[in-house]
Amino acid sequence: MTSQRTRDRLVQRLRDNGIRNEAVLEQIRNVPRHLFVDEALASRAYEDTALPIGLGQTISQPWVVARMTEALLEGFSGETVLEIGTGCGYQTAVLAPFVKKIYTVERIPELMRKTRQRLYDLDIYNVQFRPGDGWEGWRKYAPYDGIIVAAAADELPEKLLQQLAPGARMIIPVGRTGYQDLLQVTRKDDHFEEVSLGAVSFVPLVHGK
Numbered sequence: 001m002t003s004q005r006t007r008d009r010l011v012q013r014l015r016d017n018g019i020r021n022e023a024v025l026e027q028i029r030n031v032p033r034h035l036f037v038d039e040a041l042a043s044r045a046y047e048d049t050a051l052p053i054g055l056g057q058t059i060s061q062p063w064v065v066a067r068m069t070e071a072l073l074e075g076f077s078g079e080t081v082l083e084i085g086t087g088c089g090y091q092t093a094v095l096a097p098f099v100k101k102i103y104t105v106e107r108i109p110e111l112m113r114k115t116r117q118r119l120y121d122l123d124i125y126n127v128q129f130r131p132g133d134g135w136e137g138w139r140k141y142a143p144y145d146g147i148i149v150a151a152a153a154d155e156l157p158e159k160l161l162q163q164l165a166p167g168a169r170m171i172i173p174v175g176r177t178g179y180q181d182l183l184q185v186t187r188k189d190d191h192f193e194e195v196s197l198g199a200v201s202f203v204p205l206v207h208g209k
Ligand code: SAH
Pocket: 057, 058, 059, 060, 065, 084, 085, 086, 087, 088, 089, 090, 091, 092, 105, 106, 107, 108, 111, 132, 133, 134, 135, 150, 151, 203, 204, 205, 206, 207, 208
């Protein structure tokens, strides 16, 4: 159920559904998604669906992770990425080999601690963790060469826009509960350019505590 064939089938499905970046697909094949969910759900880890991970949170659907990673990396230049909503760290693990450093922010400290250990156990070391509010970003290491947000914002977070380097892009679901619009926001000289990548469904990017 976590076999190579099961993983191959997932990758083929993502390819059939429009994921084009072969390096990203290879990474989806390599990351052991069954280690990011409870053992009871391991048999479903290579289905293309979001799954519950406890504390009211979910592991993102593989297609969404692949699409966001592909969109972020397209034309990516530089080294650093800010990730908001670490969760179980699956998106982090898929992205990690493509960038020099990921700064990741998660509001639930308990989740963050488990994820830090999990990524260590998988020999992923280029990630720096911070418990905190993603609406604030992480000013200390700004500006970032890319920003990826794994929870739905009800509006574009101003502070994240400010922490984007010139020419860099942010991938973020925007909208209210149910379905949101996955946006790619690029920082141009004097404005931000928005492109819609389609409808997605995320847990909300929570305001405050
Ligand atoms: N990236 C994960 C999915 C994360 S689900 C994966 O690869 O599967 C969204 C995460 O965002 C949850 O862990 C939730 O706790 C976190 N979150 C929600 N609001 C937040 C906020 N304001 N700041 C930081 N993290 C937040």
